Amino acid sequence: MSASIEGDALLLLQELQKHYEDYMATEKHTEETFRMPESFGVDFFHIIDRVTLSLMEDTDNFYGYFSFQMKKAVRFDIAGPTAVSFKSAAYVMYFNPFLFLPLTAKQMATAIKHDILHIVSLHLIRARDLKDTYSKRVLNIAMDVVVNTYLKNLPPDAITLQWVNMQYGLFLPPFETFEYYAEKIQAAVEIRQRNTPYTGSDHSNSIQLAFDPETTHDVWEESDELDTATLQKFTEKYIDAARKGSLSNYLESMIAELKKEAPGLPWSLYVKKFTGAVAAEKKKTVTRRNRRQPERLDLRGKLTGHTARLLVALDISGSISDGEFKQAMVEVLEIVKNFKHEITLVECDDEIRRSYPIKTLADLQPRLDVRGGTRFSPVFAYANSRRIDVLIYFTDGKGEQKLQVPPKNYKVLWVLTGDALSLKEPHGIIKYLKPDKSDDANLDFDNVEKGGYSMNNQEKILL
CATH class of the missing domain: 3.40.50 (Rossmann fold)
Known part of the structure; x- marks a missing residue:
């Protein structure tokens, strides 16, 4: 099936590129008004359905059933193959065909898994809490480092721990928290900016033709305004409906901690x-x-x-x-x-x-x-x-x-x-404040367990 998906995706990508070139050659073109014919959308979502079906047939079918519940839409302005938001009491997964169609079938599946892991890890909720502490680029990179550690068949531009260590001259270990990586990467970025100030990416185009870690999660900011506890309850419902079989150890850990811990950062x-x-x-x-x-x-x-x-x-x-x-x-x-x-x-x-x-x-x-x-x-x-x-x-x-x-x-x-x-x-x-079930005045306070979001000791809050 993968060869068939990739062949159909290549033909559809060629059609898309030809349509884009012809449109941009017209006198009154603007990227804001670029639209694809309805037939393209039908064919594109047929490919998405086949990738989702392949995930549902996989031994780790959680991602397929989670994706099956999500609404789907095409957006050419997102800076990654996929992105997510929460709209009208539902998670929505967006696809940029320019960045999604060139992927192999396995990479397409990984791109879908990538954003589902962000949801299950509550990364985008936690990033909201830290937006005034770290730059958006740093938060995006830190989130991607965590979820991509658990994924295979990554797209060619995916942010990995190895890439971050090489890019910023760091020696960060795997399986740390998103918050830990954000703190370390931010410090490295600030050191670099003293010598070569970072001017940011060019976001003037409404059509994204290349991956950009600066804006890859911007769509989340368009989500409906919900308090953290309510959004977590919605997430748990998606998770419960997606559990149709055995889960990998890291998914079990994530889900167990999501249900156990209070939402957000301590x-x-x-x-x-x-x-x-x-x-x-x-x-x-x-x-x-x-x-x-x-x-x-x-x-x-x-x-x-x-x-x-x-x-x-x-x-x-x-x-x-x-x-x-x-x-x-x-x-x-x-x-x-x-x-x-x-x-x-x-x-x-x-x-x-x-x-x-x-x-x-x-x-x-x-x-x-x-x-x-x-x-x-x-x-x-x-x-x-x-x-x-x-x-x-x-x-x-x-x-x-x-x-x-x-x-x-x-x-x-x-x-x-x-x-x-x-x-x-x-x-x-x-x-x-996490409730204390014991109100014993003689409690031993010399060994207090710190609260916080964790992944069964794979992702810990380090204070």
Whole structure:
């Protein structure tokens, strides 16, 4: 069947290229108005159906049944053979015939598997959480490194771990997380840009004739706006319907972790990112000469290592238990110990009840026995009156719908024990605290298991 698919694909590709050349030779052509005859679409999707059928007949038929549930469409503006989005309560797989038809039948199947693995790994949800931390190109490359590690018969331009290590002079190991690869690749990119600034790709054309890692996952941004939990539920339904037989070990691991873990990245990862960003900032100083031009006494040097000032707010009227909060503080202290930092703890409900500094877990005082209502604004007023860099607010999320005073020049991380935050505009990132089933005050906190998305120890969050 593969030879037949490849032969038909070659004929269809030649037809497509001839039609494109003839169209571009017309006087009033524009790439935005390029269209294919209806007969081309019928023939093209006949090839897609045959590739899907071959996946369904494969021993690992999960991909075939998953693909069978997805809507299909042609788009000439995507920068890869395939791409996905979520529209009208359904996953949609898009195909660029210019990039899909030249592939072998096995490579076509791999291209479909590639995007399904992105969905199952929740990569595109996780990338959304990191879009302000890493460049889009880095996120795309990191995601592709992870899924392509598990695939054979890759298309010729596919991003692989070997390619990344050669391209950026790295020695990254296999089977690490998407977040791990993003952090390492971003650092390598920044080093390279100091010598040769990256100007980006040319995205002016609406018809993509070559693979481009810069934009290969752009279509995901067009997905319907759904909260992470709802989208994960839809994904689980697709997965359940696609399970018709035995699965490979890595698929079993991915699916087991998807169903077990809370969606999205762990809150503790953001504590590390925020604190590290502050600690890495540079400030000018007259006490040190400029490193590049030490003879210029009129130029000030730079010092690194700012002190990251964290304000941790605990809603004592909320549902968070003493054990859960103590465990959370263990994670905070473990993360920030490698940075210069200061931590102030604020206990609050509808007002500030108490504040005190925290250096070690031994400084944590018994919680005040006060149970008022909840208002978030007093904490933000308190934070605005002090010089802080990060506010971490532990609460059940039930309070005002609008802050009386918005935050000023600091990052905000909400860590919720409830289902949702009452604020219509959170002014920060919302994450959820994993419930602690044990509320034993004598719990051993010296060996706390870090939360996070994993793939049965194949993909771990490294903090």
